[in-house]
Amino acid sequence: MLASLVAEVRGRPDMTYGQLLQAAGQVADRFRAEPGVVEVDEVAEKPVERWLFVTDQEKAALAGVSVAEIAETIRTAVDGDDSVVLREPNERQPLRVLVRLPRTARSDPRDLSRLQVVGRTGRTVTLSELGTWQPTRTGQPIHHKNLQRVAYVMAECVGRPPAECVVDILADQQPDGTAIADPNATPRPVAERTYLQPGGGVPWSMPIGTEVTFAGEGEWKITLDVFRDLGLAFGAAMIMIYVILVAQTGSFVLPIIVMLAIPLTVLGVMPGFWLLNQISGTTVGGYADPVFFTATAMIGMIALAGIVTRDAIILVDFMELAVNKGRPLFDAILESRVVRLRPILLTAGAALLSSLPITLDPIFSGLGWSLIFGLIASTIFTLFVIPATYWLLKAGKE
Incomplete structure (x- = not known):
């Protein structure tokens, strides 16, 4: 991962790399206008001056100096030579001695021109007599x-998840070649944006023949991959739970009633994270420091699928046994809530309290909060939704 937010700019094969860098500059300008996006950087490098020594072949031949000897002399003066070693009695490994001119004597071509080169005849010749320095x-x-040329634009996100920044930036993108981003523009405040109406109101577009993607080397790509894999794992866990419940109950309908407790956790997890940031949200360096719904929080939701299913099984199993013994359906439902209330609260409370220490960890805090919010909501809703669903299923059969 190069950075939290990475844009990859590509173009047609006939475009020069300089044109790609210009297109990347427009993306960088849009990044700079987005709140919460800092440390914007491009791969474009400032040209660096380089001095090249051009040897006069005729003068070098007359002086008996080869081009290789000239190159070796310049290399030793600039890069140094460490072929000499020094052995100390108290050192296990020999110490290499680097012989090199001081920085002040090797930074100016005029100083290097005074170097002496030893020819094959043993005669020393000044470097300035053998050629000239040319700037490049x-x-x-x-x-x-x-296998495609690409220009990267990198930035870091503070106080906002990269996903929100990407959605807002893409919402302002116009057809190619129709708008140029103003890095000094005043965008719409983040508090006024919604998932239905994203965007900061700073129009921008890519030059014709270029394109930009964000699902490459940044955190956005990792987020997509992680939540895709965890979503598949969550689906696999649901299927396995259903198979086990069918084998246990011998019914294809009762497991669906039991598993209704799983989606009820979402009603607690998502609003819970929002409420947590509203109550205990802090700022660091002037930027918000919220608790995000991360991959660890998604792992917590997968774990909740097994925990809340157990509570639902306690209710459904009691109601099934009571009805099979001849109890009226309504009485069995009311009795299950009274008798099984304490075990359900004890199991949920034990899992909730054991999750509190996890919230102190900076990485796995999302897992702890996901368990806590999901358990609270699921426990409350399970006591009402599961009995009501069971009543709707069984009432018509009596």
Whole structure:
């Protein structure tokens, strides 16, 4: 992962890399206008001046100096030579001695021109007599991904998840070549944005022939992959729970009633995280420091699928046994809530209290809060939804 927020800019094969860098600059300008996006950086590097020594072949031949000897002399002066080792009695490994000119004597071509080169005849010749220094510039490195040229724009997100920043930025994107982002524009406040009406009101677009993607090397890509995999794991857990309940109850309908407690956890987890940030939200360096619904919180929801199912089984099993013994359906439902209330509260309370220490961990706090909010909501709703659903299923058969 290069950064929290990474944009990959690609273009047509006939476009130069400089044009890709210009397109990346427009994306960077839009990043700078987005609240909560800081440390915007591009892969474009400033040209660096480089000095190249051009040897006069004729003068070098007359002086009996080869080009390789000139290159070796310059390399030793600039990079140094560590072929000499020093052995100390108290050292296990020999110490290498680096011989190199001081920085002040090797930073100016005029100082390097005074170097002495030893020729094949043993005669020393000043470097300035063998050629001249010519200024050049280093080339711009070209980045590739999947055999395509790509220009990266990187940034960090503070106080906001990268997903929200990406959604708001993409919401303001216009057709190619129709708008240029203003990095000094005043965007719409984050508090006024919603999931139905995203965007900061700062229009921008890509140059014609270029495209930008965000699901590449940033946290957005990792978020998509992680929640996709956890979603598949959650679905697999639901299927396994259903299979086990069918084998246990011998019915294809009763497991559905029992598993109604699982989606009820969402009614507690999502509003719970919102309420937590409203009550205990803090700021660091002037930016919000919220508790996000992360991958660990999703793991907590998967764990909740087994915990809340157990509470529902306690109710349904009691109602089934009571009805089979001849108790009226309504009386069996009321009696199950009275008799099984204490075991349900004790099991939920034990799981809730054991989750409190997890909330102190900076990484797994989402898992702890997910368990707590899900248990509270699911326990409350289970006492009403499961009996009501059971009544609707069985009432017509009596």
